[in-house]
Each structure stands twice: as structure tokens, then as C-alpha cells.
Amino acid sequence: MSADDQKRLAGEAAAQHVEAGMIVGLGTGSTAAWFVKALAARNLSGLRCVPTSEKTADLARELGLTLSTLEDTPRIDLTVDGADEIGPGLALIKGGGAALLREKLVWEASARCIVIADAAKVVPVLGTFPLPIEVVAFGHKTTGNRIADVLADHDIAAPARVRQADRGLVRTDGGNLIYDAACKAITDPARLADDLKLITGVVEHGLFLDLADLAIIGHDDDVETIT
Numbered sequence: 001m002s003a004d005d006q007k008r009l010a011g012e013a014a015a016q017h018v019e020a021g022m023i024v025g026l027g028t029g030s031t032a033a034w035f036v037k038a039l040a041a042r043n044l045s046g047l048r049c050v051p052t053s054e055k056t057a058d059l060a061r062e063l064g065l066t067l068s069t070l071e072d073t074p075r076i077d078l079t080v081d082g083a084d085e086i087g088p089g090l091a092l093i094k095g096g097g098a099a100l101l102r103e104k105l106v107w108e109a110s111a112r113c114i115v116i117a118d119a120a121k122v123v124p125v126l127g128t129f130p131l132p133i134e135v136v137a138f139g140h141k142t143t144g145n146r147i148a149d150v151l152a153d154h155d156i157a158a159p160a161r162v163r164q165a166d167r168g169l170v171r172t173d174g175g176n177l178i179y180d181a182a183c184k185a186i187t188d189p190a191r192l193a194d195d196l197k198l199i200t201g202v203v204e205h206g207l208f209l210d211l212a213d214l215a216i217i218g219h220d221d222d223v224e225t226i227t
């Protein structure tokens, strides 16, 4: 079975946690897309969905889901989203799809959050996947240097690199840039999270700590749940 099949199994299992009338946060990425498809297929009445990116909003709209915003529905019952890494205690790295700011806003507004992923995303220590850090474009090189200083304080030698695509710098839905920090191993995620937030110019980082209530991991024939 491919990683994509495992993502589909996890997305379909998560859709079973949604009940009619709920306000549901929709994550971003290929795994979250499987959830959105499975949710739409259930055709539950009275759902309102808050997407975490323009891409997810487009998909949800196409599938006939009713969309809302965090302004109109500030209390979300359940958010389901993917992750780049799932570490001990359901500590996560997110932001591979550059949606981490909206994702974190929606997760933090949610009574319950389920993270869904293929089996390869579960790791003993966070940090192999480069940590995404969203920064404002103004003075971003200065901010990048300050991020490097903080990483050095955490014994992380690799510099953070601004994310590029074929057509130039990657912009988030909010117009910001992403720096990716190849940390290798994040030994104290909570301290790193606090230190990154103190940098002027850093809007948010991809460490999602104490936010996930449940992980649903797709394996070849089944799903595993981790609490």
C-alpha cells in the first residue's frame, strides 16, 4: 500500500468522528484533502466548515461543503488536519504546505483536534523534517539571522533557509514568507517554540504542542489511534 493509501485510510477514519451540525476545521495538505473528500461523501446535515487555506477552501467548495470563517464561527467543534512529523506526546511539526498560521489559529479555536497521517510521519524525535517558520517579508533576512541565533542557542547548527518555488519566494495565504530550519533533532520543543515566538518578524512556527487530542495513523490494512 502506498503512503497515499495510508493517508486516505486515516482521512476516512477521521471523517467518522464528525457529527451532523458540527463546526469543523479543515486542515491543509494531501492527507487533509482525503478527510475533506470523505467528509463531503458523508453528506451530514448542518455542517459548517472552516478551511485553513485557500486551497482547502476551493476543494471543500467544489465538493459542496458549507464554508464558514473563524470570524463567523469562532468556536470550532473538531478540527482534522495532517502533519509533517508526529513525535512523542503528539507534539507535531506542521507547515510543509505553508498553511501553518491559519492552521494554528483554527486548531487553537477548536474543542478537539485530530491529526491524521501516514505511518512514516511518526518519529521518536522531532526535527528530521525541516521546521517551517512563517516570517513577515519586511526585513526577512534580518529575521532569518535572528532565527539562526536562536537555533544556535539550541545547539542547532544548520541555518534556516527561505522557501523558494520555481517562480520565486513562496508566499503564504497571508502574504508572508516561510523559513525552513533543518534542525535534525529538536530536543526541547517547548523551549524552542517559546524562543522563536520572541523574535520580532516571526509570525508563527510549525511546532504544534499540546494541541492534538488524537492521532489517526494509516497503515497498510488498518488505522492506529494514538492518544
Ligand code: 5RP
Pocket (backbone or CB within 6 Å): 027, 028, 029, 030, 031, 032, 081, 082, 083, 084, 093, 094, 095, 096, 097, 098, 099, 100, 103
Ligand atoms: C500544511 C501542513 C500539512 O498538514 C503537512 O504538510 C502534511 O501534508 P501532507 O498531508 O500532504 O503530507 O502542515 O501546512
